[in-house]
Amino acid sequence: MKRNVFVLRFILLLLFLILVSSFSFSQSKKSVTIVDLAGRKVEINLPVKRVVAIGPGALRIVSYIDQFNKIVGVENIEKRYTVGRTYNMAFFDIIEKLPIIGQGGPDTLPDPEKLISVNPDVIFVIQLLDKSGADKLYERTKVPVVVLNYGTLGTFDEDLFKSLEIIGKVLNKEARASAIITYIKNVRNSFALKTRYIQDKNKPSVYVGALGFKGARGIESTQGYFPIFTPLYIKNVADSLGKKGSIFIEKEMLLVWDPDIIFVDLGNLNLVRDDFKKNPNFYKALKAYRNRSIYGIYPYNNYNTNVDTAILDMFWVAKVVYPDKFKDLDIENKAQEIYTFFFGERGKKIYPEFVKTYGNLKEVNLEE
Numbered sequence: 001m002k003r004n005v006f007v008l009r010f011i012l013l014l015l016f017l018i019l020v021s022s023f024s025f026s027q028s029k030k031s032v033t034i035v036d037l038a039g040r041k042v043e044i045n046l047p048v049k050r051v052v053a054i055g056p057g058a059l060r061i062v063s064y065i066d067q068f069n070k071i072v073g074v075e076n077i078e079k080r081y082t083v084g085r086t087y088n089m090a091f092f093d094i095i096e097k098l099p100i101i102g103q104g105g106p107d108t109l110p111d112p113e114k115l116i117s118v119n120p121d122v123i124f125v126i127q128l129l130d131k132s133g134a135d136k137l138y139e140r141t142k143v144p145v146v147v148l149n150y151g152t153l154g155t156f157d158e159d160l161f162k163s164l165e166i167i168g169k170v171l172n173k174e175a176r177a178s179a180i181i182t183y184i185k186n187v188r189n190s191f192a193l194k195t196r197y198i199q200d201k202n203k204p205s206v207y208v209g210a211l212g213f214k215g216a217r218g219i220e221s222t223q224g225y226f227p228i229f230t231p232l233y234i235k236n237v238a239d240s241l242g243k244k245g246s247i248f249i250e251k252e253m254l255l256v257w258d259p260d261i262i263f264v265d266l267g268n269l270n271l272v273r274d275d276f277k278k279n280p281n282f283y284k285a286l287k288a289y290r291n292r293s294i295y296g297i298y299p300y301n302n303y304n305t306n307v308d309t310a311i312l313d314m315f316w317v318a319k320v321v322y323p324d325k326f327k328d329l330d331i332e333n334k335a336q337e338i339y340t341f342f343f344g345e346r347g348k349k350i351y352p353e354f355v356k357t358y359g360n361l362k363e364v365n366l367e368e
Contacts, residue, residue: 034166037159038131038147044170048121051171055126056106057150057304061160062124063087064307064342065167065176068094073118075104077303083357084267085302086309086339090346106303112140122170124148126163126304146170155227155310156188183341187311188231191318194325195233203235204260204321207288210268212299213246218271219254219264222247227305228297228313234321255285261321262288266358267299276366283366294364295320298354308342309354316361331361 033043051070053059059074068091078095082088088095099118102111110128115137123145129137134145146166151157161181168177208226209219224243229236237257238247264272276283283289297316300309315334319326332351339347 032169034146034169036134036147036166037149037163038129038134040131040134040147042144042146044122044144044146047172048170050118050120051122051124052101052115052118052120053124053126054102054104054110054115055128058124058126058148060085060087060304060306061148061150061163062167062171063091064180065164065173066171067091067344067346070171071098072120073099073101073114075102076100077104082302083353084299084306084309086306086347086350087343089350089353090339090343110137112137115143116141122146124167126150150305155305155307155314156184156231160307161185180342184307184311187314191231191314192233195318195322198233198322200235203233205237205257206234206261206263206321207237207254207257207259208263208265208297209254210265210272211246212265212268212301216268216271217248218268218275220248220251221268222249228300228310228317231314232318232321234317251282255282258287260287260291260293262286262294263297263317263320264294264364265299266296266364269296269358269364273366273368289366292363294366296359296361296364298358298361308338308347308350312338 030046031043032046033041036042049070050072051062052073053062053071054075059071059078062071071094074095078088079100081092101114101118102108106127108128110125115123120143123137123141123143125134125137125145126148129145129147131147134147138145148163148166149159150163151159161184164177164181165174168174206229207222208229209222210217211221211223213221222238223245224236224238224241224247226234226236226238237259238249241247288294297313298309300306300313312331312335315326315329316331319329319331335351336348339350341347343350
């Protein structure tokens with residue numbers, strides 16, 4: 001009888017040890033499966049400790065979630081300090097010490113050998129690869145490849161939110177991803193509450209010019225359904241053309257529209273000032289010039305959308321176009337809030353650098 005009890009206890013102990021061993025093994029091999037923005041199912045072993053992000057804006061949105069805590073290499077395009085590319089500004093002291101994993105740029109191909117050399121656990125990619133291309137990169141590197149996307153609207157697009165959620169899940173930063181998405185959506189909702197129901201007859205007409213498009217451009221470069229304007233229900237004169245995205249107008253069209261307010265991309269302000277010197281009468285014929293209603297906005301597209309700067313521009317535009325609705329808004333305080341939310345303490349230096357490079361957000365004097 002005692003022998004049977006001993007055998008039974010031994011068997012139970014053995015079963016317990018097997019279960020514990022199996023549980024420990026399964027924990028050490030724990031993985032997560034996500035569906036990326038190319039519709040691919042991707043399995044990734046956890047925890048992820050080494051990350052690379054390639055293509056326009058991939059590194060930016062990873063840094064929103066986890067700063068540079070797991071980044072082990074960067075594209076060569078990041079090796080130059082670039083005012084206007086905010087994550088580059090915030091983390092350049094780290095970037096300059098990291099190995100190069102490829103050239104980078106919107107029209108380049110990933111470099112499998114350089115990617116393998118930094119031994120990443122996952123490769124996040126934007127724009128460079130379609131579904132087939134991502135599968136081929138995985139076959140060559142044997143590293144999970146996750147395709148992300150900003151979507152067509154850039155700042156408030158659902159694809160951006162999905163991309164942030166995926167990064168959060170893969171990096172075990174789901175709470176941070178949720179906080180970012182909530183912040184962006186709250187900004188959008190607050191704008192809508194204040195501006196959506198203002199009738200067009202009570203709104204000023206607005207134009208934005210000198211928007212960069214594959215290089216620097218002058219006053220003729222604008223956008224229909226401009227992403228900075230649409231969340232604010234701005235009466236954009238260029239929307240009357242019925243086209244989305246970049247548009248190059250004849251300058252005479254600006255005289256026909258004669259908008260109440262004009263915004264100019266401060267990254268290309270020098271081109272507008274040069275044109276003013278050549279054609280002062282053109283600008284002096286504009287209502288916005290005569291009423292001193294020409295203002296600057298910061299360039300927010302640099303290797304894809306700087307969501308942070310786009311949001312700051314929105315607040316500034318809102319304050320100019322709807323002064324009664326946003327009279328208590330302090331732009332400098334709002335800038336520090338935005339940049340520290342996205343980049344932590346490192347974000348505090350971004351706005352002063354913008355001011356140093358582009359000047360304050362204010363009325364623009366074309367005659368300087």
